[in-house]
Structure formats: structure tokens, C-alpha cells
Amino acid sequence: MKLSFIAHSETGPVRKNNQDSGYASPRLLVVADGMGGAAAGDLASAVAIDQFRRVDERAAADRDHTLRGEDMLALLAGAITRANDKIADLVADDPELEGMGTTVSAYLFDGDRLALAHIGDSRAYLMRDGELRRTTHDHSWVQSLIDEGKITEEEAATHPHRNLLLKVLNGQAATEPDLELVDIEPGDRLLICSDGLSGLTDDESITRAMRRPELTDALDELIDLAHAGGGIDNITIVLADVQGDDERPAATGTGEAAVAPLGEPVTNDDGTEDTLVRTPPAAGAGSDAPAEALEPIVLGAATERAIPAVRHRTAAERAAAESDEQLLVESERDDEHERYAPTSPPRRRWLRIALGVLAAVVLLGIGALAGNAWIGTQYYVGVAGENVAIYRGLPDDVAGVPLSQVSEVTETRVSDLPRYFRDRVAENIRASDLPGARNTVAELRAAAELCIAQRNTEPPLDPQPTPTAPPGPTPGTGESVAPGASPSAGTTPAPRDTGSANPSPTTTSPTPGVTQECG
Secondary structure: OEEEEEEEEEOOOOOOOOOEEEEEOOOEEEEEEEEOHHHOHHHHHHHHHHHHHHHHHHHHOOOOOOOOOHHHHHHHHHHHHHHHHHHHHHHHHOHHHOOOEEOEEEEEEOOOEEEEEEEOOOEEEEEEOOEEEEOOOOOEHHHHHHHOOOOOHHHHOOOOOOOOEOOOEOOOOOOOOEEEEEEOOOOOEEEEEOHHHHOOOOHHHHHHHHOOOOHHHHHHHHHHHHHHOOOOOOEEEEEEEEEOOOOOOOOOOOOOOOOOOOOOOEEOOOOOEEOOOOOOEOOOOOOOOOHHHEOOEEEEHHHOOOOOOOOOOOHHHHHHHOOHHHHHHHHHHHHHHHHOOOOOOHHHHHHHHHHHHHHHHHHHHHHHHHHHHHHOOOEEEEEEOOEEEEEEEEEEEEOOEEEEEEEEEEEEEHHHOOHHHHHHHHOOEEEOOHHHHHHHHHHHHHHHHHHHHHHHOOOOOOOOOOOOOOOOEOOOOOOEOOOOOOOOHHHOOOOOOOOOOOOOOOOOOOOOOOHHHOO
């Protein structure tokens, strides 16, 4: 089998720069959605694509076809690890880059099946016989709510916390991707996209577009769907058809939206550029050329964002970055050397023992510094008194000594939050970094404000009639209420609709899954 592929990346009608990156070749399809705004999300996605481009070079050199199955998964996992390490090094060199990150979704093809690697909320799909299914699972808060049965897919599309990611490639330690082998067959169609498409349209509409016979037609319709959904994010799409060995591969490139000459960007009316790339088959190759002769496509930020070199690390920095396992290995090597070293005279033996103790103390000190340095990069959102607060460190203690301290106390009161969020804050919400914690706090504040607004619009619980008012019929009942008497249960005025837990069928809560939990 072989892949016929096409790809597209654009800034979109709202954003000012493209932080998405993409890559497509006969062996590898990747989309990386950068995040961080001014904190260089475009750099993060370009770093990821650079590492995956090297994976493709390794796969292209595998002439003996030994790179299969678990080996492909290991290769993808290694690319993600190296990209994450590079992002960490860049942030260490330039603190202004703190907060940048990227999602990654990738298919690696060995001629028989796919290896999938995924982290974040970009999506990969597979269509077979006209039926579309996702092969990735979003690493987002709203997806966790869907998994727990607390909200529906429809509510997730408009949820105020839909952009909160639980896992992303940002230089932090928790970057374990989802890895899976996917069986394919001729006639299958593959899609990888950023949430500039999947976050603005539903799977049913994507399915209809994917059923178009020609890849270019399918791509153009997917782009139209993203624009119709508001076009509020960068849009990156990689499409591929799985073909039998006897089929002719189609030329690679972009859809009709790419009207620029080969290899040149499209300039928008506002002066911004969409990094659209048309890549024809290799020189001298026609439409009958083998798939291996088709040139790879690089898309988006990866075509124009330079990746800075990382400066040389000092010994102290390298020691702080070492893991406990590495320290243990070094210690075991020292013990092994001492075990088989020649016996020294008594005086020199005492000196050796003293030096050994000193070395052990130094190693422990380095380990403590490394652990403390790592703890200092961790953040979570919890409770401080009656308010929501951001903590630096871990929500644990060692021998009664807390491993965290309050970094920021917000004005948001825990009692103003919806019940579900109160419980989550009480259990502590982990964040990948300080900007991530602040984003969580901002979303919690928005949820609290909705609850406060709901509470302020509720009518008084026990309205009192005017004492001098004469008895009269209660509207809609034909009965009278004596002066000064409280209305009976059957005559209590109906409260106004305030978005409570049981709205009428014609009322839609502005924040599905949030205002219903206020109280």
C-alpha cells in the first residue's frame, strides 16, 4: 500500500500569525498546533515538526523495511521526547518563552499499517466505507467531563473551559503521548487536523466532506467548514488516501485555496501571509512516479520560524536536570569501583572513607537541589481560606513539611463556584505551569461570575403582600388571600426563569454543565 496526500495550513480570517505547523510525506503525516500567543507557540510547533522531519528521514532510509510495529511507535515517542527536551532547553535559555507549547498528532506508515502518536487536542481520523471514526482522544478538561458523563459532546462545543488542556508538549515532565498501531486497507482515507477545524465543526459535517471522491474537493470543503464556523483559529489539515500498490499516486500539494505559485505564500488583504505550500513530485517524476518519489510538504510556522541553538549547559544545570535514576546509576558505579579497589594503608583508608562520605553528601545535595528545582516548576490551583489560590509546588508534604506555598490569592470565592468546580478546587487542580494555572483561575472566575449573576436574578423567597391591600382573587386561581396572610403553597407566584437545574425545553443555559450546578 501507499499514501496519496494533500495538505493545507493558513492563518485564518481572525488570527494575525500562524502558530500551526504540519508535515506530510509518503511515510509520515503530522499536525502540531502551537499555543502560547506572544510566548512563541509558533516556535514550539516548529520544534516538533523539526524532530518529526528527522523521523521521516530515518523512515526513508529504511530500505530493508525493518522499521515496523513497535519500532515505529518507539521512533514517534522518541521524537516527542526530543521535541519536549528542546522546548525545555529553549525556555531555560530565554524565560520569555515560558508558557509556549504545542499539540502533536502523527501517523507513521510502514506500507502495511500506521503507528499513531498523539498529545493534546488536535485530532486524527480514519474513514472506511464512508464511516468516520476518531483515532485520537482529546487531552482536554471538557473531554474528561464527557468521559465522566457530566456533559455531552454538544455541550462541550460551547463549554467555557473547552480550551483547557490537561496534557501538552511544553517542556514539562508529564508528556507521555498516546501510542497505538492502527490497521488500514486500500480505500481508507486519513485526516489529521488542528482544532481550527475540529473545534469549529462537528464530526457529521467532517464526514460529509470526507466522502467527496477527490482529495482536493474534500480539502476545499473542510476549509469552507472551518471558515463557516467562524475561522477564529489557525487551520491546518493533512489528508491522505490509502492506495493499493497498482494505483497511481496523485501529485501532492494544497487545495484550490492555494492560488500562489509553487512554494510561495498567499498574502491576505490585511497583509498577513498564509504559509501554503504546493509541492510537486520530485524532479523528472510524473503522475506515474512511485510514492517514494513525491516530495515532503512542510506547512505553517515550520516553514518560516527559525529554531535558536541551545547554549552549552553548566555542570550545575546538568546536575539539576538529572533524574534520580541517573544519580542512582552513578552511585552504584562508585560502589562497584570501591568494592574491587586495592586495599589502602590504614591512614589512607580513613581518608578514602572521609572522601566517600563527602561524595555521598554531595550526591544527596545535588539530588535535593534537583528535586527542589523540579518542585519549584510545578503549580496547582487550590483553596486558601475562602478564596481560590494558585500554589507553587506539590499538594503534598514530607514529614509534616509542606511541599508548596501560596503564589497568588485571587478574589474568586470558593463558595461562588458551581458545585462541581468547588469539588475540583478542593481536590487541587494541577497545572503545567504558572500561565496554565492563571488560565484555570480565569475560567473558574468566569464560572463564579455566572453563578453570582444567576443568584442575583432570583426573586425573594417569601414576598409579603401590602397590608392595606384589600382581599382579591389570586391570578389564575379565583381564590382570595386575607390581608397579612401568607400565600398558600398553591398560590405562590411562579418564580422567574433563572437558568436553574430544570429549564423549560425552550430555554438554553448559556454555560452548559456550569450554571445548573450553582448553589
